[in-house]
Amino acid sequence: MTDVKRTRARLTHGLRVAWKSRRWRVALLVAVLSDVLGFGVALLPPVQWLLDAVTVAVLLAVLGFRWPLLVALAVEVVPALELFPAWTLVVVALAAADSRPARPID
Numbered sequence: 001m002t003d004v005k006r007t008r009a010r011l012t013h014g015l016r017v018a019w020k021s022r023r024w025r026v027a028l029l030v031a032v033l034s035d036v037l038g039f040g041v042a043l044l045p046p047v048q049w050l051l052d053a054v055t056v057a058v059l060l061a062v063l064g065f066r067w068p069l070l071v072a073l074a075v076e077v078v079p080a081l082e083l084f085p086a087w088t089l090v091v092v093a094l095a096a097a098d099s100r101p102a103r104p105i106d
Contacts, residue, residue, distance in 0.1 A: 024095045031087035052076045
């Protein structure tokens with residue numbers, strides 16, 4: 001098995017394990033919604049900043065402190081990079097890396 005296939009299999013397994021947790025589903029929904037709305041308000045910087053502030057606050061509340069969330073926030077404040085779906089990609093990468101068994105958050 002090549003390294004690419006092994007990495008892809010590991011990411012897929014990690015996502016499946018993480019998807020069983022409600023907190024990862026909520027985080028992914030928030031990230032996708034923020035990226036979609038952010039694309040619509042890209043020409044209104046104050047609205048974009050507010051959206052990003054709310055997004056990072058919600059993701060920090062759901063996932064806890066994680067450095068990649070701050071990296072995504074830094075990407076989102078750079079003009080023209082806000083069109084890149086940074087929130088979604090960071091949440092997917094974190095979910096794939098967190099392959100611990102899912103535990104309920106209730």
